[in-house]
Amino acid sequence: MVKVTLLYAKWCHVCPSAIKLWEDLHSKYDFEYKELDVDSEEGQDVISEYGLRGVPATIIDGEVAFIGLPDKDKAIKAIT
Amino acid sequence: MNDLIIIGGGPAGIAAGIYAVRYGLDTYLLERTAIGGQISSSQEVENYPGFSSINGMELMNTFKAHAESIGVPIENKGVTGVRPEDDKIVVSTDENVDIEAKAVIIATGAKPRKLGIPGEDTYYGRGVSYCATCDAPFYKERDVIVVGGGNTAISDALILSNVANKVYQVHRRDELRASKVLEDRARSRENIEFLWDTVLEEVKGNNFVESALLRDLNTNELSEISIEGVFIYVGIDPNTDLIDVEKDKSGFIITNEFMETSVEGIYAAGDCRKSPLWQVITAASDGAIAAAKAYEYIRNKG
Numbered sequence: 001m002v003k004v005t006l007l008y009a010k011w012c013h014v015c016p017s018a019i020k021l022w023e024d025l026h027s028k029y030d031f032e033y034k035e036l037d038v039d040s041e042e043g044q045d046v047i048s049e050y051g052l053r054g055v056p057a058t059i060i061d062g063e064v065a066f067i068g069l070p071d072k073d074k075a076i077k078a079i080t
Numbered sequence: 081m082n083d084l085i086i087i088g089g090g091p092a093g094i095a096a097g098i099y100a101v102r103y104g105l106d107t108y109l110l111e112r113t114a115i116g117g118q119i120s121s122s123q124e125v126e127n128y129p130g131f132s133s134i135n136g137m138e139l140m141n142t143f144k145a146h147a148e149s150i151g152v153p154i155e156n157k158g159v160t161g162v163r164p165e166d167d168k169i170v171v172s173t174d175e176n177v178d179i180e181a182k183a184v185i186i187a188t189g190a191k192p193r194k195l196g197i198p199g200e201d202t203y204y205g206r207g208v209s210y211c212a213t214c215d216a217p218f219y220k221e222r223d224v225i226v227v228g229g230g231n232t233a234i235s236d237a238l239i240l241s242n243v244a245n246k247v248y249q250v251h252r253r254d255e256l257r258a259s260k261v262l263e264d265r266a267r268s269r270e271n272i273e274f275l276w277d278t279v280l281e282e283v284k285g286n287n288f289v290e291s292a293l294l295r296d297l298n299t300n301e302l303s304e305i306s307i308e309g310v311f312i313y314v315g316i317d318p319n320t321d322l323i324d325v326e327k328d329k330s331g332f333i334i335t336n337e338f339m340e341t342s343v344e345g346i347y348a349a350g351d352c353r354k355s356p357l358w359q360v361i362t363a364a365s366d367g368a369i370a371a372a373k374a375y376e377y378i379r380n381k382g
Contacts, residue, residue: 009214009217011213011214011217012213012214013115013120013121013136013137013213013214014113014121014211014214016113016114016115017112017113017114017115019114020114020156038217047218051206051287051288052205052218053205053206053207053209053215053218053219053288053309054205054209054214054215054218055214055215057205064205067204067205067206068204068205069113072158072174
């Protein structure tokens with residue numbers, strides 16, 4: 001199953017839209033979904049692992065798929 | 081059929097919604113994101129009357145709460161096209177649903193303009209950013225450059241200077257367009273260095289940004305500077321691809337003083353419109369005028 005991880009930050013104004021997008025898709029499509037706060041320990045680990053320098057960041061199956069708010073159609077394509 | 085559809089939930093769209101509902105129009109506001117408006121990316125807004133200093137996201141939430149409290153229906157939907165048809169305007173949404181209205185207000189705003197230089201797209205999210213509020217915390221104790229000389233550039237250089245080791249402020253002229261208040265603040269920061277008459281030519285790196293190639297416009301000499309972040313603020317590009325009305329060469333919609341576009345029943349307000357000033361206060365003003373004129377138009381149509 002496709003695994004999607006969304007990294008977000010409390011201070012980021014684009015993040016609520018990215019969260020909404022992925023939560024909506026998660027209710028319609030079948031994939032594993034996880035949200036990670038960049039301020040959490042696990043979030044910090046993911047940032048170092050991928051060398052991320054921006055949020056929201058979407059990691060799909062171990063690859064950085066989107067930085068910023070993903071385009072809905074592209075997001076659907078990436079999980080189907 | 082709705083009376084009015086407003087596309088965009090930034091200051092222009094929200095103000096239009098508030099006015100329209102108070103005029104008794106059957107109104108529908110469509111916003112693609114959870115929090116609308118470019119201003120929501122500002123850490124501090126200090127020029128909107130009534131708020132001596134407020135976070136941009138908070139200001140937009142206040143706008144939205146006001147609109148919702150008086151019954152402006154705000155739907156989280158993107159719009160893919162707007163077309164006039166006989167006596168109505170048809171708005172296509174990203175869920176392949178068409179909505180019809182007697183009039184439409186385009187308040188789709190704008191997005192940061194790209195420089196269009198090598199490396200800019202390659203390193204987006206890997207060192208290149210257009211939003212310090214979002215990304216500054218990732219540049220703790222790193223060296224960065226900020227490109228631009230307007231209010232947004234200087235505001236974001238100030239945000240970055242709080243976390244970064246060093247901020248190089250790169251500007252193609254020898255003076256800033258930003259307000260004096262912001263300029264004075266930036267000049268008093270020890271870790272902000274101004275590089276005047278200088279342009280960014282290329283962003284370089286491997287996996288991430290490692291350096292920037294700069295050109296001194298006086299001597300035409302190139303130099304490479306080691307940095308890990310590039311923040312770009314060189315103006316805005318309007319979100320107006322979805323509509324076919326008269327626009328200027330940059331794509332900003334041309335309106336008259338009543339916010340009327342070249343197509344009857346279609347109005348434009350805020351940053352998507354050709355305007356001498358793009359601010360929250362002017363966007364809100366545009367929205368109010370557009371709603372008032374749309375009301376007159378709809379009423380006269382009967």
